[in-house]
Amino acid sequence: IVIVNYNVRFFLEQCLISVQKALTSLEAEVFVVDNNSHDDSVAMVADKYPWVKLIANTDNPGFSKANNQAIRLAKGEYILLLNPDTVVEENTFVDTLAFLDAHPEAGGLGIKMIDGKGHYLRYYMGHLSADENQEVEVLAGAFMLMRHSVLKEIGLLDEDFFMYGEDVDLSYRIIKGGYKNYYFADSSIIHYKGE
Numbered sequence: 369i370v371i372v373n374y375n376v377r378f379f380l381e382q383c384l385i386s387v388q389k390a391l392t393s394l395e396a397e398v399f400v401v402d403n404n405s406h407d408d409s410v411a412m413v414a415d416k417y418p419w420v421k422l423i424a425n426t427d428n429p430g431f432s433k434a435n436n437q438a439i440r441l442a443k444g445e446y447i448l449l450l451n452p453d454t455v456v457e458e459n460t461f462v463d464t465l466a467f468l469d470a471h472p473e474a475g476g477l478g479i480k481m482i483d484g485k486g487h488y489l490r491y492y493m494g495h496l497s498a499d500e501n502q503e504v505e506v507l508a509g510a511f512m513l514m515r516h517s518v519l520k521e522i523g524l525l526d527e528d529f530f531m532y533g534e535d536v537d538l539s540y541r542i543i544k545g546g547y548k549n550y551y552f553a554d555s556s557i558i559h560y561k562g563e
Contacts, residue, residue: 369387369396369397369398369399369448369450370399370401370435370438370439370442370447370448370449370450371383371384371387371398371399371400371401371450371451371452372400372401372402372403372431372434372435372449372451372452373400373401373402373403373405373409373413373452374402374403374404374405374428375405375406375407375409376405376407376409376452376453377405377407377408377409377412379452379453379560380400380409380412380413380452381412381416382455383450383451383452383453383454383455383456384398384400384413384417384420386454386455386456386457387450387456388417389458390456390457390458390459390460390461390462391461392458393462394461394462394465396444396461397421397442397443397444398417398419398420398421399420399421399422399423399438399441399442400413400417400420400421400422400423400452401423401425401434401435401437401438402422402423402424402425403425403427403428403429403430403434404424404425404426404427404428410422410424421438421441423437423438425437430527430529430530430531431509431525431529431530431531431532431534432524432525432526432527432528432529432530432531432534433525433527435449435524435525436524436525436527439519439524439525440524442516444516445515445516445517446465446468446513446514446515446516447513447514447515447516447519448461448511448512448513448514449509449511449512449514450510450511451509451510451511451559453510453559453560453561454481454510454511454557454558454559454560455557455558456511456557457555457556457557459555460479460555460556460557463552463554463555464477464479464513464552464555465513467501467550467552467554468513468515471548471550473547473548474515474547474548474549474550475514475515475518475522475542475543475545475547475548475549476507476512476513476514476515476518476538476539476542476547476549476550477507477512477513477514477549477550477551477552478504478507478508478511478512478513478549478550478551478552479511479513479551479552479555479556479557480498480499480551480552480553480555480556480557481508481510481511481556481557481558481559481561482556482557482558482559483558483559483560483561484558484560484561489508489559489561496551497553498553499553500553501550501551501552501553501554502550502551502553503548503549503550503551504549504550504551505539505540505543505549506535506536506539506540506549507535507538507539507549507551508535509534509535510557510559510561511557511559512535512538512539514538514542515547518542518545518547521545522538522541522542522544522545523541525537525538526538
């Protein structure tokens with residue numbers, strides 16, 4: 369699980385609490401890559417979450433580069449890119465991994481997202497049903513669960529994108545690589561979008 373953080377200490381802490389609960393029955397590495405926050409994000413993670421692998425950048429190299437820093441170190445079969453301003457359900461990881469295990473053709477998976485006020489977030493999938501698992505073209509970068517083997521094949525995030533657009537590009541390359549992207553409706557996360 370790779371969480372790139374920039375000055376959202378309080379969101380990040382809520383995110384890590386939810387991630388810890390959702391990992392109870394799973395073995396996982398959690399990376400927080402901090403892009404030179406000037407709040408006390410780094411100290412908070414180091415102090416309260418010693419199980420997190422913390423990468424503290426001394427500059428802000430952008431979203432793509434920061435994710436790639438952690439992906440290059442990660443050992444897991446799956447890679448999840450997760451925004452710090454998200455809260456996952458306790459069943460989110462177990463359910464999404466079970467779906468991917470049952471769909472070997474899947475390269476990537478996105479999830480139902482609800483904003484802080486409880487409204488469904490549509491992103492790129494406005495024309496599709498919110499409540500059905502289905503194939504989609506584009507995954508949203510706030511929650512992108514991918515097979516590590518597929519990333520090794522198609523390449524990591526394009527570092528020419530500083531922020532925004534990299535998720536569209538990566539989704540496109542997963543499909544171009546011969547895999548499918550799925551939208552998963554049977555679990556959801558809160559995304560305090562724009563924070």
